[in-house]
Amino acid sequence: MAKKKRGQPLKSCPECDAQCHARLATCKKCGFVFYKKKKKFIEDWKEELKPGDHVRVVGRSGTYYIKESGEKVYFTNPGVYLVKHIRDDGIVAIGTGRICHGYEFLYMGKEKQSSMLDSMYNSPHKLIGVSLKRKGES
Numbered sequence: 001m002a003k004k005k006r007g008q009p010l011k012s013c014p015e016c017d018a019q020c021h022a023r024l025a026t027c028k029k030c031g032f033v034f035y036k037k038k039k040k041f042i043e044d045w046k047e048e049l050k051p052g053d054h055v056r057v058v059g060r061s062g063t064y065y066i067k068e069s070g071e072k073v074y075f076t077n078p079g080v081y082l083v084k085h086i087r088d089d090g091i092v093a094i095g096t097g098r099i100c101h102g103y104e105f106l107y108m109g110k111e112k113q114s115s116m117l118d119s120m121y122n123s124p125h126k127l128i129g130v131s132l133k134r135k136g137e138s
């Protein structure tokens with residue numbers, strides 16, 4: 001039943017020569033790893049991060065408040081941030097994207113009710129490490 005698509009992007013495995021779809025991370029035949037998927041959240045942020053690193057803030061993470069309808073509204077825009085300072089309870093960072101720019105405090109402590117507002121909660125951000133390659137570097 002499946003229609004055979006023409007012109008699929010393919011790459012050949014250097015180990016077994018199998019034709020694999022270009023987006024596959026591992027060879028379907030022999031398991032050769034083309035590239036490692038980088039989707040692991042940063043856990044030990046105090047150890048792993050230092051000023052000058054870039055991190056991606058995942059959407060729907062971090063400090064939020066709960067509307068009367070029960071909907072959660074998150075304060076931090078998802079996107080890539082440049083780490084400026086590491087503090088005891090979070091990270092001072094600068095947004096580098098179009099929707100996230102300017103200084104932002106990325107709270108990383110335990111989830112707790114905010115001291116400012118009953119319906120607001122401080123919640124740790126989910127971060128993914130980013131290595132940005134500059135132009136001209138290989």
Ligand SMILES: [Zn+2]
Binds near residue numbers: 013014018028030032
């Ligand atoms: Zn292979």
